[in-house]
Amino acid sequence: MTSTTPQSVDRALAILDAVADAAGPVGAKELARRVGCSLSTAYHLLGALTARGHLTRTAQGYVPGPRVPALHRGFQRHLGLAPGVGELLARLRRATGAEAYYTAYRGGLITVVDSTAPVTDTANPFTPGPEIRAHATAHGKALLAGLPRPVRRRYLDEHGMARFTDRTITAADRFEAELTRVRGQGFAVSMGEADPAYTCLAVALPGPRGDGSVHAVSVSLATGEFRKRHGAIRGAVARVAAELVPGA
Template sequence: MQPTGPQSLDRALALVDAVAAAPGPVSAKALARLAGCSLSTAYHLLGPLTERGYLVRTARGYALGPALPRLHRSFLHQLAPAPGMADLLARLRRATGGEAYYTAYRGGVITVVDTTAPVTDTGNPFAPGRETRAHATAHGKALLARLTPKARRRYLAEHGMARLTPATITSAEALEAELLRVRAAGLAVSVGEADPAWTCLGVALPPAGEDRDAVHALSVSVPTEEFRRRPDAIRTALAEAAAGRI
């Protein structure tokens, strides 16, 4: 019997996730194994996913389809980022020599929405997508500092505070003290807290659009050794980018 209801939906989404995580097209047999279902079930679900454009079937297997860019455009539209965000990220990258990021909180979820880091740069630890390490990243701390205590507790209860490096903050009390400093300085800094090789700096942006529950942040990441050579220049460039002066 084919799965029905929520189980069928969950497996269909698992198939899309598996294709998205792969470096290239994936065979139906491999997708069935990754989703934990039979090959017949995989084909049963791949049909409508392909018809709706979420996936395409190629000679080498299944790949992401043309419906996904539309979803991403709609996602960006609903977040209502500052105008010219892509250009701003590019200017920030040139000014700092690091990778720049636009991140947003909405509905209890923090997402790295856009970045200047190439998709082929697998060494960069801050890839687009759902961010579950907000306690350890500068963009995450900049966003958490703007939330109400209730929303912040809910986020941390759901995602936890895993120790990622020896520098990671893992207690709620220490994080609250850190967020007080972030609010006072208007700047969040994470020196090797998410990845020992990287330092990131982040600032929350003014509210934009009609969704007042959404919070946005601009951030930059550089190798930790590079940050230690010129911390003031990187801080200044980020502040000027957030103010629209670069």
């Protein structure tokens, strides 16, 4: 728990995170253990979360509730997603044979907003939600390259540049040179920098946006496949990115 967060709020959010991250329903006793509270406290918080629709109680345990999809839609609406994002990502997947993603930077955070990867594909390295490896991914590079340098430096200072593979760029000056190359060529590539088996390619979307956000579309696939078809893949991503104008 952080020093500025009321304990009950922090525990309720921790319960939500635990249920969302679980592979299946989670019982109250297990949630109490994970959160570090008494069973009676857990039941009190679970009751409030269930009443608001954030969780649902089943015979096997607690699962995400019917309010969750509305929260996601609200997030997308406030982000100003262009109409038809899901359809265009699906078209990009068909054209490239690679999973496609929509990502965005806003307010100091980078998020994978939407993806064609099945929700059951737990092996996929880029799942919807907060992106903590931006410096090692193509979509992160494309987004950071579009930010003013002071904003970009603040982001990297806050989130760091951890090494995930032997290809990960962790030096600030080398990363700045990489982003200069991204701006010059109009696309970003990460070959085994976040995951040794995958290459991803991203293109930032047309702007500008008044809220300071930057959006991008990307694909990821096995590195061997990328090497065989990188030209066609780059062209397909660029064509979809040209059609995805946030807030249009």
